[in-house]
Amino acid sequence: MPKVGMEPVRRKALVDAAISAIGDQGTLAVTMSDIARRAGVSPALAHHYFGSKDQLLTETMRSLLRDLRxxxxxxxxxxxxxxxxxxAIIRVSFHAGQFAPETVAAWLAFYTEAQRSEAVRRLLALYARRLHSNLTASLSQLCPKTEASRIAEATAALIDGLYIRRALGAAPLTTERSIALAEDAVDAALARLAPPQEKGSAA
Structure with a gap:
């Protein structure tokens, strides 16, 4: 029988183990036994807490979203x-925890899974809406709302693209370099919207 008071600890251990397993294998095709072994519990106990591997993987993604929020x-x-x-939003997107190799690999695996799983697709859509909304809320204080929405969309796409490059090892992207690229894109977009006299005075 599970020990009283241990459920939150073990559930968290299983979620962390799922991220580790997905990161190592680069796919959601991991087994409950592998995840349970990494968490230091039995497969039976893992099933007791989550019911099925799909439920555990869905909770793993929810956990990533909760941490990010x-x-x-x-x-x-x-x-x-x-x-x-x-x-601040850009920095959080590339925070050490979110940009760790196993976490990036997990995000990429969930994007792949979203092509067949409605539950995962809904969670990714929630993430996208939150990111766009947070960016737009701040950018709309710096430029017209339509432009703020456009810059937010472009910035979110750049963040996603940098994650993909990181996951695939397509470029030696550090956290600092990724932040700098996103910041440069936002600065350039805002500068294009500045009135001519403002550009001149800034020079």
Missing amino acids: RDTVSALAEADGPRARVS
Whole structure:
């Protein structure tokens, strides 16, 4: 029988183990036995807590989204001004935990899984809406709302693209380099919208 009070600890251990297993194999085609072994529990106990591997994988993605949302809320609360809030969102997207190789691999595997799983597709759509909404809310204080939405969409696409490059090893992207690329794109987009006299005075 499961020990009283251990369920939250073991559920968290299983989610972490799922991320590790997916990261190592680069696919969601991992076994419950492998995940349970990494978490230090029996497969039977893993099934007791989650019912099935699909339920565990769905909870793993929810966990990633909760962590991302928690970090975003915290970073936004500390940011001073709309441009700083945009930077905070970008930094959180490439935070050490989110940009760790196994986490990036897990995100990429979930994107692949979304082609066949409605549940995963809905979770990814939720992530995309939150990212776009957070970016737009801050950018709309710096430029017209239609332009803010466009810049937010482009920035979100760049973040996703940098994740894919990181996952595939297509470029030696560090966290700092990824942040700098996203920041440069936002700065360039905002600069194109600045009135001529503002551009001149900035020079």
